[in-house]
Amino acid sequence: MIEVVDAASCTSCDICVNVCPTNVFDKTDGIPVIARQSDCQTCFLCELYCPEDALYVSPFADEAQAIDLIALRKADAMGSYRRAIGWTDDTRERRGDDRSYLLFGH
Amino acid sequence: MTMQPNRAERVSAPTGSVEFDADVLVLGGGPAGTWAAVSAAERGARVVLADKGFCGTSGATAAAGTGVWYVDPNPALRDAAMANREKLGGHLQDRRWMARVLDRTYEQSNRLAEWGYPYPVDDSGKSQRNSLQGPEYMRLMRKRTKQAGVTILDHSPALELLADDEGAVAGASGIRRQKDDRWTVRAKAVVIATGGCAFLSKTLGSNVLTGDGYLMAAEVGAEFSSMEFSNPYAISAAFGSVTKTLFYGWASFTHEDGSIVPGAASKGGRSAIARALLQGPVYARLDKADDAVQRQMRMSQPNFFLPFDRTGIDPFRDRFPVTLRLEGTVRGTGGLRIVDDSCATSVPGLYAAGDAATRELICGGFTGGGSHNAAWAMSSGTWAGQGAADYARQLGAIGRRKPSPAGTIAFRNRPQRAFAPAALAKAIQTEVFPYELNYFREASRLQGALARLDAAWRDVSEADAASSADLLRAREGAAMLATARWMYRSALTRQESRGMHRRDDFPDQDDRQRHYVTTGGLDEVWTSVRPHAEAAYAEAAE
Incomplete structure (x- = not known):
């Protein structure tokens, strides 16, 4: 589930509020808040769309997890997911990396 | 040629609501919905697309990667592709539909390439088009939907359809949950592309998929088909949401004590995993993947590795606990019954596409990975959008129509008791998640579950209208409850094992039951059977 909006890097662009398919975030006068954490479906899409890498989704789908932002x-x-999938300027070439065609039919 | 798109018109509305006048309203913004919206707009229709979440991230595809049933137009290859799954699907497919889906999927995938989808290129220089990355694909589809002139309403779950005096569908209304107001779209035709129902099981990307479109369609009298094929379970790490069954093809499965689970496999041995999970924890390790395969997996599906990388597990060396998450009619093949080539339902003005529609025509009673499902979403979305646009044009001016809302459950004032959506969702999950009820079916267990589900339906029928804060949850609960009842009633009717539907009391496939089970109804759920086209011909020839 989504665990943190990093106040140090968030620019209050509110993209996460818009793109979260299960409406977990709320806008505020400052940075968005995780208003309905238990509605998070752990799809990692808010992380992908965050241009500042300010979000962290813990892989635990059913329970909240204490996280250490400095360590992360x-x-x-x-x-890390955004870079892996090629959605950063430095990693754009990865967008065409899909090798599923080699794995199908196993 | 550049064509100026026709846009839906925003009309004046009372305070606290917005209203649009459109030709076609598409409910759902996943692959089927976006293809439907684009296709209707390309036929000149004024289109609104309303998504419960955000068109581009909503649904089972956006969060995942999916295979696509993309086969080069070579007759031998196409024949083999069609024959390949017929046995698994229990011979309920229809070759004519399979052929037209293969054609359409080929065309639309090639359009994706023209639109800039970054298909990989193999060592021989050939563009490989049988897989799509969900986030990339759906970001592109959102862009194309907007470019086609479609008005997109995000975070705007539909709650009920509108119907005219003659029972034809005339739009829908719902809420804008981030604006705290209501929307209404008056439209000449509506496409239901709201996906299947996975009962909030947290299988990847599926918690928006609660069968909402089924409930709305049932309230105007639509029928369903193949709802007994609704019990696939996907493998995920026990703690996680990422279900990528393909990769577990390289896994060994073990009991707590380290001994191998006999017969366990991702493909063809998942029931052994379910039986073992009834006894205790089951562990997996992807130890059959060599270095090259490991590298290809990482490149192909970065999200598969998030749960492992973020918990310090090396899935190729360490064993980790796994579970099976119910995918319901998302991967199951049941859904709204399609009555013609344009993906019309049995209700005038109502069309269905993607997982919301039955996939029986190309999958019969079984699908494995995303391949056929993605192909179906593209194809049925295209046909439903075109069909709805053509229907709207034929209907012409509809000035005199007086549409009224068709919603029932959670809208009616009944003073007896309050609506409690959270408790309802839990109660439904208790009946549909357990392997001993849904994976392994048997008459008395199904009847017990149905008695409890029917009682829950009577309860909510007598419950008061939900508060505006609870309305969406209440409708989702009612939709899941109705879906569970259609599933189990159909499962009781099919007294054999076929496709993914397995009956402990009827373990074999029965040639006399090579037919489809139709179901419907809300207060009273009914079922009936329809012959499979080929089976009917064979009988006539005897």
């Missing part, structure tokens, strides 16, 4: 930043976990 150090481990380069913030934005």
Whole structure:
């Protein structure tokens, strides 16, 4: 489930509020808040759409997890999915990396 | 040629609501919905698309990667592709539909390439088009939908259809949950593309898929088909949401004590995993993947690795606990019954596409990975959008129509008791999640579950109208409840095992039951059977 909006990097663009398919975030006067964490379906899409890598979705689908933001930043976990899928300027070439055609039919 | 798109018109509405006048309203913004919207707009229709969440991230496709049933137009290859799954599907497919889906999927995939979808290129330089990355695909489809002139309403779940005096569908209304107001779209035709129903099981991307479109369609009298084929379960790490069954083809499955689960496999041995999970935890390790396969997996499906990378598990070396999450009619093949080539339902003005429509015509009673499902979404979406646009044009001016709302449950004032959506969702899950009820079916267990589900339906029928804060949840609950009852009633009617439907009390396939089960109804759920086209011909020839 979504665990954190990193106040240090969030620019209050509210993209996450718009793109979350289960309406987990609310806009505020400042940065968005995780208003309905239990509605999170752990699809990781808010992370993908966050241009500042300010969001972290824990892979635990059914329970909240305590996280250590400093450790996550150090481990380069913030934005790791976005980079892996090729949605950053530095990793654009990965968008065409899909090798599923080699794996089908197994 | 550039064509100026026709746009839906926003009309004046009372405070606290917005209203649009359109030719075609599409409910749902996943692959089927966006293809329907684009296709209707390309025929000159004024289109509104309303999504419960955000068109582009909503639904089972956006969060995942999916295979696509894309086969080069070579007759031998196409024949083999059609023959390949016929046995698994219990011989309920229809070759004519399979052929037209293969044609349409080929065309539309090639359009995706023209639109800039970054298909990979193999070592021989050939563009490979049998797989799509969900986030990339749906971001592109949102863009194309907007470019086609479609008005998109995000975070705008539909709650009920509108119907005219003669019972034809004339639009829908719902809420804009981030604006705290209501929307109404008056339209000449409506496409239901709201996906299947996965009962909030958290199988990847599926918690928006609660059967909402089924309930709305049933309230105007639509019929369903193949709802007994509604019990696929997908493998995921026990703690996680990412279900990617393909990759578990390289897994070994073990009991707590490290011994192999006999017969367990992702393909053709998932029931052994379910039986083992009834006894205790089951673990997986993808130890059959060599270095090359491991690399290809990482490149193909980065999201598969998130649960592992973020918990320090190496899925190729470490064993981790797995579970099976119910996918209901998302991967199941049941859904709204299609009555013609334009994906019309049995109700005038109402069309269905994608997982909301039955996929029996190309899958029969079984589908594995996304392949056929993605092909069906593209194809049925295109046909439903075109069909709805043509219907709207034929209808012409509809000035005199007086549409009225068709919603029932959660809208009626009944003072007896309050509506409690959270408790209702739990109660339904208790009947549809357990393997011993849904994976392995048997008459007395099904009857017990149905008695409890029917009682729950009577309860909500007598419940008061939901508060505006609870209305969406209440409608979702009612939709899941209705879906569970159609599923189990159909499962009782099919007294054999076929496709994904397995009956402990009828373990074999019965040639005399090579037919479709139709179902419908809300207060009283009914079923009947329809012959399969080929089976009917064979009988006539005897």
